[in-house]
Amino acid sequence: xxxxxxxxxxxxxxxxxxxxxxxxxxxxxxxxxxxxxxxxxxxxxxxxxxxxxxxxxxxxxxxxxxxxxxxxxxxxxxxxxxxxxxxxxxxxxxxxxxxxxxxxxxxxxxxxxxxxxxxxxxxxxxxxxxxxxxxxxxxxxxxxxxxxxxxxxxxxxxxxxxxxxxxxxxxxxxxxxxxxxxxxxxxxxxxxxxxxxxxxxxxxxxxxxxxxxxxxxxxxxxxxxxxxxxxxxxxxxxxxxxxxxxxxxxxxxxxxxxxxxxxxxxxxxxxxxxxxxxxxxxxxxxxxxxxxxxxxxxxxxxxxxxxxxxxxxxxxxxxxxxxxxxxxxxxxxxxxxxxxxxxxxxxxxxxxxxxxxxxxxxxxxxxxxxxxxxxxxxxxxxxxx
Amino acid sequence: xxxxxxxxxxxxxxxxxxxxxxxxxxxxxxxxxxxxxxxxxxxxxxxxxxxxxxxxxxxxxxxxxxxxxxxxxxxxxxxxxxxxxxxxxxxxxxxxxxxxxxxxxxxxxxxxxxxxxxxxxxxxxxxxxxxxxxxxxxxxxxxxxxxxxxxxxxxxxxxxxxxxxxxxxxxxxxxxxxxxxxxxxxxxxxxxxxxxxxxxxxxxxxxxxxxxxx
Ligand SMILES: [Zn+2]
Ligand SMILES: [Zn+2]
Numbered sequence: 001x002x003x004x005x006x007x008x009x010x011x012x013x014x015x016x017x018x019x020x021x022x023x024x025x026x027x028x029x030x031x032x033x034x035x036x037x038x039x040x041x042x043x044x045x046x047x048x049x050x051x052x053x054x055x056x057x058x059x060x061x062x063x064x065x066x067x068x069x070x071x072x073x074x075x076x077x078x079x080x081x082x083x084x085x086x087x088x089x090x091x092x093x094x095x096x097x098x099x100x101x102x103x104x105x106x107x108x109x110x111x112x113x114x115x116x117x118x119x120x121x122x123x124x125x126x127x128x129x130x131x132x133x134x135x136x137x138x139x140x141x142x143x144x145x146x147x148x149x150x151x152x153x154x155x156x157x158x159x160x161x162x163x164x165x166x167x168x169x170x171x172x173x174x175x176x177x178x179x180x181x182x183x184x185x186x187x188x189x190x191x192x193x194x195x196x197x198x199x200x201x202x203x204x205x206x207x208x209x210x211x212x213x214x215x216x217x218x219x220x221x222x223x224x225x226x227x228x229x230x231x232x233x234x235x236x237x238x239x240x241x242x243x244x245x246x247x248x249x250x251x252x253x254x255x256x257x258x259x260x261x262x263x264x265x266x267x268x269x270x271x272x273x274x275x276x277x278x279x280x281x282x283x284x285x286x287x288x289x290x291x292x293x294x295x296x297x298x299x300x301x302x303x304x305x306x307x308x309x310x311x312x313x314x315x316x317x318x319x320x321x322x323x324x325x326x327x328x329x330x331x332x333x334x335x336x337x338x339x340x341x342x343x344x345x346x347x348x349x350x351x352x353x354x355x356x357x358x359x360x361x362x363x364x365x366x367x368x369x370x371x372x373x374x375x376x377x378x379x380x381x382x383x384x385x
Numbered sequence: 386x387x388x389x390x391x392x393x394x395x396x397x398x399x400x401x402x403x404x405x406x407x408x409x410x411x412x413x414x415x416x417x418x419x420x421x422x423x424x425x426x427x428x429x430x431x432x433x434x435x436x437x438x439x440x441x442x443x444x445x446x447x448x449x450x451x452x453x454x455x456x457x458x459x460x461x462x463x464x465x466x467x468x469x470x471x472x473x474x475x476x477x478x479x480x481x482x483x484x485x486x487x488x489x490x491x492x493x494x495x496x497x498x499x500x501x502x503x504x505x506x507x508x509x510x511x512x513x514x515x516x517x518x519x520x521x522x523x524x525x526x527x528x529x530x531x532x533x534x535x536x537x538x539x540x541x542x543x544x545x546x547x548x549x550x551x552x553x554x555x556x557x558x559x560x561x562x563x564x565x566x567x568x569x570x571x572x573x574x575x576x577x578x579x580x581x582x583x584x585x586x587x588x589x590x591x592x593x594x595x596x597x598x599x
Contacts, residue, residue, distance in 0.1 A: 023574050091547055092572050134521065134573070141521045142573040172573065175521060198591055200573040201521030225593075266574055268592065359594075 004293075005321040006048045006116055008109045008127040009033060013050075015102040016129065016145075018094045023266065024143040028305035029128055031339060032313045038332035039314065041323045048116065050109030050127070057111060058104065058146055060154035061180055063138040067100070070145060074099035087140035103145040106130055110148040111155055113296045117251070118160050123293035124284070124320045128313055131255045131300030133174040134201060142172065142200060149255055149298060150180040153187055156251060165249035166190065167240060169279050170257025170300040171267035173204025173220065177255070183214040188247045188383070192236055194260070194269050195222035206378045216381040219243055221374060224367045225268035228358075231368040232260065232271050233278055235375045244286045245385025250294065252287050256280070257300025258312035262359055266303050270361055272353040276312035280319040295320065306343045311351055328352045388479055389472035391511050392493050392501035398423045401430055401460035408459050409438050419490040421499060422463050429492055429499055431463030438462075469494045470503060480508045520551045522569040525578055526591040531564045539566055539587060546581045548572060565590065 014026050036042040058067055069086045073079075073095040083089040096102075106129045113125035127148070135147030149166065156162045166181075168174035168191040181187035196202040210218040221239055223232065244252070258276055260269040280297065287295035297316060302309040311331075318325045328350050336347050361367070398421045399408050408420055412435055422431040441462045442454060470479050470491040479491055483505055493501040529535040536555065543550055549571040556565040570578060575592050582589050 090549070090571070091577075092574065198524040200523040200575075202523070202569065203521070265576060268594075 002120070003046060003122050003321075005046070005124040005126065005317070006113070006122045007033075007036075007042060007046050007317065008050050008113050008125060008129075009047050010050050010105065010109070012102075012105055013109070013129040015098060016106055017102070018096055018143075022094070022143075023303045025305050026129065028302060028309040028313075029299075031305060031310040032128060034338070035310045035314050035331070035335050036317055038335040041314075041318055041321065046321065048112060048125075050105055050112050050129075052101070053104045053107035053111055053146075053148075053151060057151055057155060058107065060158065061137060061147060061150040062135075066138040070103070070140075071100040074101070086138065087136070088145075090140075092143055093140040093145065099145060103132075106132065107146050107148040107151050110152040110296065110298055113298075114152045114155055117294050117296055118156070118162075124287070124295040124297065126297045126317060126320060128256075128299035128316075130298035131170070131257055133168055133170060133177045133255050133257075133300060134172070135176045136179065141176065143301075144176065147176045147180065149174070149177045149253060152296065152298075153177070153181065153253060156253075157184075157186060160250075162186075162250040163248070164188070165244055165247055165252045166255070167252065167283060168192070168255040168257075168300075169236065169260070169275075170255055171259040171264065171269050172199060172257065172301060173201055173222070174255060175201045175203045178203075178208070178218050178220075181214065182210055182218060183212040185210075185213045185217050187214075188217045188219065188243065188249070190219040190221075190240065190243055192221045192223065192232075192239070194225055194227070194267055197222075198225060199267060206374060209381050216383065217247075219378055219382045221378045223269065223374065224370050226270045226361050226363070227367055227371060228270050228361060228364065229272050229274050231371045232269070232275055235371050236275075236279065237282060239375055239378060240282055241286070242379060242384045243382055244290060246383030248383075248385070249291055251291050252283060252295045254280070254283050254295065254297045255300045256297055256313070256316055257302060258309055259301035259303055261304065261308045261312070263304045263308050264302070266301070270359060272358060273308075273311055273315070274352060276315045277319070277325065277352075280316045281324070284319055304345075306339070306345050307348050311348065315351070325351055386476045386511065386515070387472065388470050388474045388476060388493055388503055389501070391476060391507050392472065392503045393507065394501045396421060396492070396499060396502045398499070399433070399459055400424070401463070402458050404456050405438060405441055405459055405462065406455040408433055409442075409455075412438065419502065419504065420459075421467075421492045421502065422459060423499065427499070428497055429467060429469070429494060431460070431465050432467045432490075432492065433459055433463050434489065437464070467492060471495060472500055476508065476511055479503055480512075483508065515552060520569075520571055521573075522551050522571050523573065523575050524591055525568045525570050525575055525582075526589070527566045527568075527582055528558055528560070528563050528588040528590055529566060531558065531562050535564070536566060538585075539582070542581050542585050542587070543568065543570070543578065546578050548578055 134142030
């Protein structure tokens with residue numbers, strides 16, 4: 001019998017590493033896999049190796065000169081003079097050895113996930129190293145060198161002529177992926193994020209709806225800072241359900257950044273672990289309802305790598321491998337005790353957050369009503385079912 | 386930034402002797418809301434807005450249509466005291482002129498010759514670009530005392546953290562004797578900047594933890 005879900009993983013994912021103090025830290029993948037193993041919800045035969053993306057595949061989305069600059073930056077001790085015009089060697093995206101190879105493996109992981117799902121070897125595939133949604137055609141941005149989501153979607157268009165629904169629930173707007181398909185009516189990019197009024201990258205307003213033939217095929221839901229679970233989930237459920245049924249995709253690609261949690265240090269949303277149970281649940285249902293199950297899930301942001309990311313992505317895998325988690329189980333003590341000594345913060349003992357830990361939000365009612373009106377406007381010109 | 390950098394150079398105009406019917410047709414076909422009126426020497430003698438044209442014509446609800454009015458020359462309804470701009474004016478002067486006179490466009494005149502036109506939409510578009518969202522960036526807001534040198538002092542902190550600022554706006558502060566400086570900074574992680582600003586003694590209004598006003 002074919003497995004419902006496969007997990008793309010390699011120890012070499014750790015090579016995507018800027019430096020020790022950088023907030024983007026793939027140690028979170030190791031913490032997540034270890035938690036999955038300790039909870040006994042993943043087995044060896046669930047895990048598939050990534051491959052490398054070829055230059056030809058990268059160039060489905062990226063400029064050749066940019067790919068060349070990434071390669072040279074990864075082989076050079078000194079910063080290239082052209083680096084900064086490609087967004088490389090900045091505080092956000094410093095260069096590091098073999099950065100081209102490290103990023104190509106992540107992109108290849110998402111391509112591998114795509115091939116496994118499209119060939120029918122599994123219904124769903126998960127590449128948590130991916131989700132590098134800020135990568136632009138000719139420029140690194142926001143910790144992202146190449147954009148694996150864009151490359152995988154372009155690959156789905158080219159090799160399978162599939163209509164792709166991209167759902168991005170990272171707290172930051174999925175700008176790189178959106179711009180890649182801004183005029184393409186066969187790719188619908190839907191992003192729920194904290195408003196760019198304050199937060200990087202500054203884009204993702206409701207008025208970004210796509211261009212030319214693609215008008216109506218970019219959907220943006222910018223939420224107010226300090227939005228909580230109820231308002232976040234109400235917005236997500238209503239927009240995603242209507243848009244997915246209206247668009248009728250052949251396959252769904254999701255970006256599962258988990259930086260909307262109240263503990264995340266880079267953003268100002270106030271959600272709890274509960275949204276990370278609900279996000280994949282709805283995407284999973286819609287994939288079976290509309291796409292014969294075809295769902296490719298990537299990771300994304302997530303900067304509290306100890307308390308937030310391992311639990312959030314465990315919930316993602318649990319849902320897609322048909323082992324959904326109910327109640328509020330205690331985390332295996334083998335996991336907590338193994339990592340507590342390395343962690344600078346106290347690790348959580350349960351899967352979901354205790355309500356008394358949530359911060360108090362003084363303007364909750366205003367925030368909720370503003371988000372409601374944002375959802376209505378976001379839905380004005382897109383397909384709806 | 387100067388008016389000549391952003392003005393529209395292809396100006397659609399009419400003559401004073403043209404009929405109101407023709408002016409309405411031109412405005413509709415070209416999808417424009419303002420028509421400068423030029424005499425035989427190409428001198429600007431008036432301006433017409435779509436509103437002037439509509440006001441001149443009989444209401445759709447009048448039973449007896451009086452078509453005669455459409456044949457009258459535009460010189461009878463145009464505004465003669467036209468407020469204009471010069472190509473070398475600053476964009477902010479033009480913006481203030483539009484706002485202060487409650488008008489929607491400025492013909493751009495140099496030595497009696499019509500060089501272009503600038504509308505409120507052009508100004509708004511420029512403003513959006515000036516606010517600096519053409520590069521991926523984050524919002525950082527600092528409250529400072531309303532006194533000379535504060536912008537330079539705060540900018541020095543950004544330099545020290547190697548942050549690339551894409552735009553700066555200065556607002557009157559919410560508190561007496563204060564100003565708010567708003568920066569768009571090319572980074573996804575503003576924590577270093579926030580810490581550096583606070584260590585230098587500034588009040589950072591954004592980024593902020595939950596609990597305060599947004
Ligand atoms: Zn993010
Ligand atoms: Zn399934």
